[in-house]
Amino acid sequence: MEENSMGDSRHPRVILKNFVSVEECKELEFIHKSCCTVGYRPNVFSTTLSHLIATRSPHLILPFVPIRERLKEKLEECFGCEYELFIEFTGLISWTRGASIGWHSDDNRPYLKQRDFAAVCYLNSYGNDFKGGLFHFQDGDPTTIEPLAGDVVMYTADCRNIHSVDEITDGERLTLTLWFSRDCSHDEDAKLVCLLSQSQLHSSNNEPDPYLPLPASSSMYWFSPDHISQHQSGFDICWARMHILGYDLFSPQDKSCFSALDSSCDFSERLMEQLQLARGDELFDLEFVNILHVLQVVQFYSWKASKLQTSKVERETENLVVKLSESQREKINNLRTTFLNDQQLAETVLGTSCGESRQHSFQWVSFSAAVGAWEDYTRELRKELVLSLPYWRTHQAIFSVPFDGS
Ligand SMILES: O=C(O)CCC(=O)C(=O)O
Numbered sequence: 001m002e003e004n005s006m007g008d009s010r011h012p013r014v015i016l017k018n019f020v021s022v023e024e025c026k027e028l029e030f031i032h033k034s035c036c037t038v039g040y041r042p043n044v045f046s047t048t049l050s051h052l053i054a055t056r057s058p059h060l061i062l063p064f065v066p067i068r069e070r071l072k073e074k075l076e077e078c079f080g081c082e083y084e085l086f087i088e089f090t091g092l093i094s095w096t097r098g099a100s101i102g103w104h105s106d107d108n109r110p111y112l113k114q115r116d117f118a119a120v121c122y123l124n125s126y127g128n129d130f131k132g133g134l135f136h137f138q139d140g141d142p143t144t145i146e147p148l149a150g151d152v153v154m155y156t157a158d159c160r161n162i163h164s165v166d167e168i169t170d171g172e173r174l175t176l177t178l179w180f181s182r183d184c185s186h187d188e189d190a191k192l193v194c195l196l197s198q199s200q201l202h203s204s205n206n207e208p209d210p211y212l213p214l215p216a217s218s219s220m221y222w223f224s225p226d227h228i229s230q231h232q233s234g235f236d237i238c239w240a241r242m243h244i245l246g247y248d249l250f251s252p253q254d255k256s257c258f259s260a261l262d263s264s265c266d267f268s269e270r271l272m273e274q275l276q277l278a279r280g281d282e283l284f285d286l287e288f289v290n291i292l293h294v295l296q297v298v299q300f301y302s303w304k305a306s307k308l309q310t311s312k313v314e315r316e317t318e319n320l321v322v323k324l325s326e327s328q329r330e331k332i333n334n335l336r337t338t339f340l341n342d343q344q345l346a347e348t349v350l351g352t353s354c355g356e357s358r359q360h361s362f363q364w365v366s367f368s369a370a371v372g373a374w375e376d377y378t379r380e381l382r383k384e385l386v387l388s389l390p391y392w393r394t395h396q397a398i399f400s401v402p403f404d405g406s
């Protein structure tokens with residue numbers, strides 16, 4: 001089928017090539033890998049916009065804004081329903097080994113009847129980043145879509161577009177998925193503006209540092225193979241993502257409850273504790289406020305590593321790290337046993353044999369530069385959010401506000 005053309009009216013659908021830029025894909029990948037929770041189905045992870053607000057990272061909504069706008073405009077144009085649609089849901093969704101979905105339409109539950117259209121943006125690529133995961137339409141053309149970063153598929157949510165996704169066999173398949181509704185009572189924007197207004201009030205109430213993320217309940221980050229044995233076997237997905245990238249975590253507080261054998265201490269509290277990063281036999285000097293804080297910086301470094309390496313980093317390497325002592329190592333191992341209870345499973349689910357050659361070489365000097373660059377990035381987005389929110393509240397809608405004086 002030709003790009004942008006509606007082809008067969010019995011199966012209203014559109015494929016857009018390179019609709020999302022490489023840089024936009026990378027930024028959304030950074031957000032997902034530092035903020036996602038376990039999803040609604042086995043081996044699926046998701047990041048919703050309301051979750052970003054709830055975990056004190058509302059500024060991370062901003063990178064979605066221009067993409068949502070362009071998608072809605074394009075969809076309305078292609079399907080001839082200008083000014084009729086509301087975004088019902090926006091989310092980053094990743095599927096890992098074992099995830100798949102059989103033939104279905106996207107409005108196939110009583111509580112999904114408000115869905116009129118779907119837009120799926122592929123943020124990474126079949127073959128490069130994951131294996132399996134091909135998208136199929138049951139009838140009409142095209143039948144099969146090979147997900148490629150930047151491409152978008154849009155289709156009606158009804159039974160004219162029955163589709164399926166093959167099982168993922170390796171890697172992590174990432175999409176930005178939106179559903180649209182004609183029913184204004186399902187407008188996601190109005191709900192988000194309301195949540196943002198509340199969180200804004202909250203953060204002005206003498207919060208020490210509103211830039212720092214706050215983890216949700218630990219169960220939202222716990223991956224267990226059977227969904228029954230919570231906290232028995234499985235792993236914390238934040239811990240697992242850092243493990244996959246070669247990091248360990250150390251708790252500078254000398255608390256006995258960090259022993260894997262001591263179950264009297266509340267599990268969820270440990271994620272909120274101050275943490276330090278370790279790598280090999282080295283301990284990074286900086287203390288992070290909680291697991292999400294470390295993870296955002298680590299993922300930011302992964303995103304920006306190549307740039308941070310080529311730019312001249314003037315800072316001294318010494319004083320950044322110390323050698324781990326024997327007892328510190330032991331504490332790290334205890335932590336790991338608790339949070340990566342099933343290390344093998346974590347590596348199978350979140351690790352990949354795809355694209356291993358693209359892993360950048362690690363340097364503490366450039367990591368240290370990434371800490372500062374992450375703070376700058378966060379501060380800029382915060383500023384933009386604070387400026388945008390009054391306009392969003394007035395219009396009860398989320399849109400790009402041009403700050404050029406107009
Ligand atoms: O990710 C895709 O390609 C489609 C996913 C899907 O069908 C769904 O979430 O309903």
Ligand SMILES: [Fe+2]
Nearest residue numbers: 104105106163
């Ligand atoms: Fe679907």
